[in-house]
Amino acid sequence: MKIHDCHVLMEQLLPLAIRNVLPDNVTAVLIELCSFFRQLCAKSLSLSDLDRLQDRIILTLCHLEILFPPSFFTIMVHLTIHLVDEAKLGGPVHYRWMYPIERYLGHLKGYVRNKAQPEGSIAEGYVAEEALTFCSLYVEGIEIRINRPARVDDYPDDSASSRTSTIFPPMGKAVGAFQSFELSDMVKTQAHRYVLFNCPQVKPYIDEFKDYLWRRSKGRRPTTTEIEKIVNKDFMDWFPRRIMNPDISSTIPDDLKYLAKGPSTQARRCSAYNINGFKFRTVAREHGFKTQNSGVYLTSATSCVASSADGNVREADLLYYGKLQDIIELNYSGFKVTLFKCTWADTTTDRGFKKDAWGFSSINFSRVIHTGDREDHDPYIEASQAQMVYYVNDELSKDWSVVVHLKPRDLYDMGEQIDTEICPDQDFSQFFQDSDDLSLIREDADDEE
Structure with a gap:
């Protein structure tokens, strides 16, 4: 196993494997150790976070000494105490660890043709590659090492459209060829409704339509829930008439008029798309793959009610x-x-979403919502809203999968706060003795004669 694979195994997969297998006190200290390395290896660090990590690793090692035999504590285990000070002096380890060096050494080993003289082969291959790279700088119109696209090229293709929309500027890039198809009435309604309700320029017209419904009502005033249902059903028909009103039509931007007319029945589809630094693939596209790029995560401001009888809609x-x-x-x-x-899991109930004592979120995809088989369902989101996660099957709980959040390879946080969903900071003190009563002597060892 490669060193980088061991690094990922300890930070991401080991906590998932042991969380329901070992006793709670053993699981807590191992997850605490894995969390320490995961946060220490983050792309962005702050001094306050490092001070907190320093205090945590000392207690973690004390708990390890209680659980594991003395032979486990070599000098390498002790050195973890000094890693925080090293990060303060040298900066985030992400920018200076050995993984890029090791990958480049593997690239150089590929130059070896004469195994009796490996150093000479590497030197000749390196000089030849540098010379070709230098000469390629004077050649235009071809892809070279200098202008090669990123691993996940999500810059939109400028030649794909003749103009840029002020409402929906082009974002992302399709991977592979498009296939044309005809939208069904239900798919067209679902997709167009989502685009309208998530467009900031349409929001004032939605509020205007709600005010119109309030004024039109006679007798019993409708509840907020009833108003929301009417808006979801009738706004798409009211909006074009409002936009095309001769009184205001001349002041409406062209893009908003195009949006009000609705999409063409002829649409295109693809099976992979690069956006937000991720390469998304459909479930069908990655069938048989060892990698998983179909997990989607979204945080959305949604109108909701406490129950079916609740008439107060809250955001x-x-x-x-x-x-x-x-x-x-x-x-x-x-x-x-x-x-x-x-396909969206039902995260509003305990039957579809749960979080355990270790801070890991689990999803049950046997409980889904918005499947798209009804006109009032909303299975669509804008591609620009999607973030990537991957799901690890829970071997002890059927139909449940543990969520692991990802960050794009080329994303660097400049002073922003760490996402608590990606780097959970759980308090495991409930599984240990109080720090004041912490015993540093193994009480389960027999006395020597």
């Missing part, structure tokens, strides 16, 4: 976890909008 930021089923591109004549169709 709340809800977590949505899903699997990517389809990628479609709507054509609004003047611009295009890319949507992801996903």
Whole structure:
């Protein structure tokens, strides 16, 4: 196993494997150790976080000494205490660890043709590669090492469209060829409704339509829930009439008029899409692959109620976890909008979402919402809203999968706070003795005669 694989195994997969197998006190200290390395190896660090990590690793090693035999504590285990001070002096380890060096050494070993003289082969191959790279700088119109696209090239293709929309600027890039297809009435309604309700320029017209419904009501005033249902059903028909009103039509931007007319029945789909630093693939596309790029994560401000009998609609930021089923591109004549169709797990109840004592979130995809088989379902999101996660099957709980959050390879946080979902900071003190009563002597060892 490669060193980098061991690094990922300890930081990400080991806590998932042991969380329901070992006793709680053993699991807590091992997850604490894995969390220490995961946060220490983050791309961005702050002095306050490092001071907190320094205090935590001391207690973690004390707990390890209680659980493991003395032979486990070599000098390498002790050196973990000094890693925080090293990070303060040298900066984030992400920028100076050995993984890029090791990969480059593997590249140099590929130059060896004469095994009797490996150093000479590497020197000749290196000089030849540098000379070719230098000469390629004077050649135009071809791809070279200097102008090669990034590993996940999510810059939109400028030649794909003749104009740029002010409402939906192009974002991301499709991987592979598009396939044309005709939208069904239900798919067109679902996709167009989501685009309308998630467009900031349409928000004032939604509020205007709600005010119109309030004024139109006679007798019993409708509840907020009833108003929301009417908006979801009738706004798409009211909005074009409002935009095309001769009194205001001349002041409406062209892109908003294109949006009000709705998308063309002719759309395109693809099976892979690069956006937000990730390469997303549909579940069907990655069938048989060893990698998983179909997990989608979204935090959305959603109107919700406490129960079916509750008439007070509230805005709340809800977590949505899903699997990517389809990628479609709507054509609004003047611009295009890319949507992801996903199978969404029900994260509003304990039957579809739970978080254990170790801070890991689990999803049950046997409990899904918005499957798209009804017109009032919303299985679509804008591609620009999607973030990537991957799911690890829980071997002890059928149908449940543990969520692991990801960050793009080329994303660097400059002073922003660490996402607590990606780097959970759990308090495991409940599984240990109080620090004041912590015994540093193994009480289960027999006395020597």
